[in-house]
Amino acid sequence: MLSYIIRRILLFVPTLIIISLIAFAISVLAPGDPVERLLNAAGGESFQNTIHKEELIKKKRHELGLDLPLFYFSVGTMADADKTLALDNNSWKKYVPVIHYYGGHNQYHHWLYNIIFRGDFGISYQTQLPVIQEIKSRLPWSFTLSFLSIILAFGISIPVGMYAARYREKFFDKASSVVLFILYAIPNFFAATLLLVFFANPGFFNWFPESGVQDAVNFNNNWPIWTKIIHWIPYLVLPIITYTYSSIALLSRQMRAGAVEIFDYDFIKTARAKGLTESKILWKHVFRNALMPVITIFANVFPAAFVGSIIIESIFALPGMGREIYEAILNYDYPAIVAIFTIFGFLTLVGYLVADILYALVDPRISYSKR
Numbered sequence: 001m002l003s004y005i006i007r008r009i010l011l012f013v014p015t016l017i018i019i020s021l022i023a024f025a026i027s028v029l030a031p032g033d034p035v036e037r038l039l040n041a042a043g044g045e046s047f048q049n050t051i052h053k054e055e056l057i058k059k060k061r062h063e064l065g066l067d068l069p070l071f072y073f074s075v076g077t078m079a080d081a082d083k084t085l086a087l088d089n090n091s092w093k094k095y096v097p098v099i100h101y102y103g104g105h106n107q108y109h110h111w112l113y114n115i116i117f118r119g120d121f122g123i124s125y126q127t128q129l130p131v132i133q134e135i136k137s138r139l140p141w142s143f144t145l146s147f148l149s150i151i152l153a154f155g156i157s158i159p160v161g162m163y164a165a166r167y168r169e170k171f172f173d174k175a176s177s178v179v180l181f182i183l184y185a186i187p188n189f190f191a192a193t194l195l196l197v198f199f200a201n202p203g204f205f206n207w208f209p210e211s212g213v214q215d216a217v218n219f220n221n222n223w224p225i226w227t228k229i230i231h232w233i234p235y236l237v238l239p240i241i242t243y244t245y246s247s248i249a250l251l252s253r254q255m256r257a258g259a260v261e262i263f264d265y266d267f268i269k270t271a272r273a274k275g276l277t278e279s280k281i282l283w284k285h286v287f288r289n290a291l292m293p294v295i296t297i298f299a300n301v302f303p304a305a306f307v308g309s310i311i312i313e314s315i316f317a318l319p320g321m322g323r324e325i326y327e328a329i330l331n332y333d334y335p336a337i338v339a340i341f342t343i344f345g346f347l348t349l350v351g352y353l354v355a356d357i358l359y360a361l362v363d364p365r366i367s368y369s370k371r
Contacts, residue, residue, distance in 0.1 A: 008356065012349050019345035020115075023338045024108050027122075028070060030334040035060045037125045037332070069106045073099055121339035126331045131339045134324060141213060142307070142320035145236065149243035150301060154294070157248045161255025162290070166282050168260060176252070184249035192242045192315045199238060209235050211317035239316045243309065247301075251294060258290035265289075292359065299355035303347035307340065 027034075035057050061067050078093035104110075114120035121131040160180075164173045200210035209215075213235045223231070262268065263286060271281050313322035321340070328336035 005353070005357070008353055012353075015349060016346065019342060020112055021108075023342045023345075024111055026341065027111075027334050027338045028107075030332070032332065033057075034125070034334065035064065035066060038123060038128070065107060065110050068110070069100075069102045071106055071108050072103070073101045075099055115342070121342070122335035124328075124333055124336050126327065126333045126336070131335045134336065135321070135339060135343070138319055138321050138324045141318055142309075142313070142322060145239055145243055145318070145320065146304065148236075148240050149247065150298075152240065152244045153247035153251055156244075157251035158255055158287075158294070160248070161252040162259055162282060162287060164252065164256040165259030165263060165286070165290070166278065168263075173256075180249040180252050183245050184253075186246075188242055188246060188309070189311045189315060191245060192238070192312055195238045195241060196315070207234075208238050213318060239312055239318060242312050242316075251297065254293045254297060255290060258293050259286050262286045262289045295355050295358045298358070299351040301351075303344055303351050307344055 039056060039060060058067075076098050078096045078098050111122075114122075119132050121135075123129070124131050124134055127134060160176055164176050167173050196210055198204045200206065200208050213232060215231070219228075219231060259282075268281060268285060271285055276284075307321050307325060309320075310322040310326045312318070313320045314326065324336065325340055327333070328340070
């Protein structure tokens, strides 16, 4: 298993390089001049009216390393270096390709070095703060909501799916199917609105705050962590429900489908013939084998915990990654977009690796030792 994990991590390297190249291409090919965007955000109208505008732009480009070549090499012609041939259309040198090599003195190298060794994704055009600082301030909320949602979704859907398979075509199976299909059909923005109307409205049940994650007046950063958690809980109840309900429906149906298939296998019939109870058969023999499709879903859920939900975080006014993505796209904040794209790609690879490891833990027949 260890050798397999090491091999998979090594195989991730080319994929990560491709992801980094795509992310860098997005930042380079994005419309507009990044230096002008930064200076406009910092100086506003005063920058537009300054007589030293071009000088400031040139200085900032040099400071950010944007006056360097884009990549490790470029392809040109022999005539490129000879300015006297610029007007000579008959020069044979214009048709001879030449590769110019710049070593590590290029934009991509510096950009990648800053990400790997400094965690520096650049400066946000919108806030003028380091992008990684913006992500650090917003990521905990999205991750907390997604993590709690995943625990609840798996904790509820697995028993529901297993018992629906055990009592196939009986009342519990049919009733749970109807309820789950209804939940899955409800859009999350509609569910969020209903929850706010009924449970954060003085006209009905004013049980929970309608938005935000804390009271702006009463919250104190010096409180002990448990006091903070108690204060945050009422703000997070409705968002967590909105995050979770559709996942419960999907995972339950996947779990049921997998368990129903396992119930028809010969080894289950053999277990019954040996006198094992249905409960023991369900949780000892069916459960582990039925987890396989659910683990596959987990590989996709894991990176999704990073980006959060744009719709849910906007409705509940949560300071998470979903709103960060929305605001970055809305304001053409390309450094933030590139950072989120890069981290999401990395977490996707980690999710697939975790899923492979879980496959081996759940099913002993899967072995990576011979690969």
